Each structure stands twice: as structure tokens, then as C-alpha cells.
Amino acid sequence: DVVMTQSPLSLPVTLGQPASISCRSSQSLVSSDGNTYLNWFQQRPGQSPRRLIYKVSNRDSGVPDRFSGSGSGTDFTLKISRVEAEDVGFYYCMQYTQWPLTFGGGTKVEIK
Amino acid sequence: QVQLQESGPGLVKPSETLSLTCGVSGCSISDYYWAWIRQSPGRGLEWIGTLHHSGTTWYNASVKSRITTSTDTSKNQFSLSLNSVTAADTAVYYCAAYTRPGGLDYWGQGAQVTVSS
Numbered sequence: 607d608v609v610m611t612q613s614p615l616s617l618p619v620t621l622g623q624p625a626s627i628s629c630r631s632s633q634s635l636v637s638s639d640g641n642t643y644l645n646w647f648q649q650r651p652g653q654s655p656r657r658l659i660y661k662v663s664n665r666d667s668g669v670p671d672r673f674s675g676s677g678s679g680t681d682f683t684l685k686i687s688r689v690e691a692e693d694v695g696f697y698y699c700m701q702y703t704q705w706p707l708t709f710g711g712g713t714k715v716e717i718k
Numbered sequence: 719q720v721q722l723q724e725s726g727p728g729l730v731k732p733s734e735t736l737s738l739t740c741g742v743s744g745c746s747i748s749d750y751y752w753a754w755i756r757q758s759p760g761r762g763l764e765w766i767g768t769l770h771h772s773g774t775t776w777y778n779a780s781v782k783s784r785i786t787t788s789t790d791t792s793k794n795q796f797s798l799s800l801n802s803v804t805a806a807d808t809a810v811y812y813c814a815a816y817t818r819p820g821g822l823d824y825w826g827q828g829a830q831v832t833v834s835s
Contacts, residue, residue, distance in 0.1 A: 645821040654812055654828045655763070660820045698763060702821040705776045707753075707765035 608632055608701050612710035618718045625686040627713045629699035634679050636703070643703040646675055646684045649712075650695040658697075659684065691717060720744040722813050722826035730807075730833050736800040740813030740826060747771055747794045750823070751816040754787070754798045756809035757828070764809075768816050769796060803833045 609632040619625045635642045646659035657666050659675035662682060672687040686693055694717060699710040726738035740752070751774075754766040767777040771789040786799040800807060811831055815824040 641819075643818075643821060647822075654825045655822075656825070657820070657822060660823075700763070700821065702816075702818075705768075706778045707768075707822075709763040709765070711762050 607706055608635070608704060608708050610699055610701055610708050610710040612697075612699060612713050614713060615711070616714045616716070618716050619686075619689045620718045621691065622688050625689050625693075625715060627684045627697050627699075627715075629677075629682040629684070629710050631680045631682075631701055635682075635701050636679065642678065643701060644675075644677070644682055645700045645702065646673075647698045647700065648693075648695055649698065650692075653695075655698065686715075689715070689717070720750075720815055720824045722815065722824060724811060724813050724826045724829035726829060726831070728830055728832060730803055730831060731835050732804055732833055733802055736798075736803050736807060736811075736831055736833070738798045738811055738813075738829060738831070739795050740797070741793075741795045742815075743794070745815075747789050747791050747796065752789070752796045753814045753816045753822060755812045755814060755822070755825075756807075757812065758809035761809070766798070766800075766811075805833050807831070808833045 611630045613628045644662045647655040649655045663675045674685050696712045698712050721743045723741045730736045748771045751770045753768045757763050769775045769787040784801045789796040810828040812828045813826045814822045
């Protein structure tokens with residue numbers, strides 16, 4: 607199974623400042639079709655996860671453009687350019703290049 | 719807009735069977751693959767399995783011997799059964815829509831299931 611490792615576990619951020627979350631996979635997520643299948647999800651307190659990003663860097667409709675995804679191979683990043691109060695919660699990466707689908711352990715974003 | 723809603727008992731006794739249904743609205747059950755995911759403090763987010771109305775399934779090895787899934791096109795819903803449950807199966811269970819390009823596109827609200835006598 608592909609192990610997904612996120613860091614940091616906790617990320618205190620000042621409002622209006624940038625934030626960056628790392629996600630590393632135990633093996634390359636490049637599929638045989640040439641695509642890299644990685645999601646980022648946001649889970650606000652008391653809510654279910656919501657997809658932000660698919661295939662590494664494609665932002666979902668309705669997701670603010672302050673969220674961006676990047677990376678390749680085994681190393682991926684979710685960036686928030688200017689953190690807002692509504693961004694508080696947990697963030698998870700998930701690979702879907704191969705079965706089983708596997709998630710990172712999560713990063714808690716909170717306001718300083 | 720695709721919407722998903724889990725339903726089922728919130729309390730299951732050890733060694734019995736956990737059964738959940740996911741109602742789908744906003745699309746046909748044949749439009750997507752469907753997934754079950756669970757979340758617990760000790761195990762985080764764990765993919766359980768993915769199914770398609772054609773009968774194709776993929777299951778996590780951790781539950782493969784205990785899981786059954788199905789779709790009901792007449793009711794536009796799909797189901798999960800997990801037998802011989804233990805306290806380790808206590809979690810919030812989510813259903814979700816899966817696509818190859820997008821991954822887990824849409825999620826339900828989640829259903830808390832507690833395994834306890």
C-alpha cells in the first residue's frame with residue numbers, strides 16, 4: 607500500500623499570512639497513463655471532507671483561488687496564499703493512483 | 719448538484735453486522751463509481767471499498783473477508799454490510815462518489831456507528 611505522510615501535524619497561522627502543507631508518498635504516484643492522481647480535502651469542524659484539488663493541481667469550482675496544489679512524483683504541497691478565518695480545520699491528501707486509496711494523517715490549520 | 723445521505727443504525731453489538739445505505743440525489747447511480755470511507759480518532763480516514771452498478775468492486779484488505787456492497791438502481795442508492803464487527807469498527811462512515819479523473823468528488827454528511835454491547 608502507498609503510505610501518505612503529511613507535515614506538519616499542526617499549523618498555527620496568522621490571518622492574512624500564507625500556509626503550506628506537505629504530503630509525501632512512499633512511492634511515485636505517476637500512473638501508467640501518465641497522470642498523477644492526488645486529492646486534497648478540507649474538513650471544517652463538524653463537517654464532512656470537501657474536495658479542494660484533484661490530479662495534484664486542479665482546483666474545484668467554488669474553491670477560492672488562494673488555494674493551490676503543486677508537486678510531482680512523491681512530493682506534493684497545498685498552499686494557502688492568505689489564510690482566512692474560514693480556512694480553519696483539517697486538511698488531508700489522498701492518493702488514488704492505485705488501490706487501496708490511502709490518506710495522509712491530516713494537518714490541523716488554526717489561527718494564532 | 720450530487721448529494722449523498724448515509725442512513726442506518728447508530729449502535730451495533732459486537733459480532734453482529736453493520737449495515738448502512740447511501741441515498742443518492744442529483745444524478746443516477748450509474749453515473750459514478752461509489753465509495754465507502756470511515757474516520758475514527760485512532761485510524762484517521764480509511765478507505766473501505768469502491769463499487770460500481772456493473773458489479774465491479776475493490777475492497778480494502780483490512781475488511782475484505784467481512785464486507786458486502788451492493789447498488790439498487792430502482793432506489794438510486796447503494797449499501798454497505800460489514801459483519802463480525804468489533805469495537806475497532808466504531809467510526810463515522812461516509813459514502814462518496816468516485817471518478818478516475820477526480821478521485822472522491824462528493825461526500826455524504828457521515829453516519830456515526832458505535833459498536834458496543
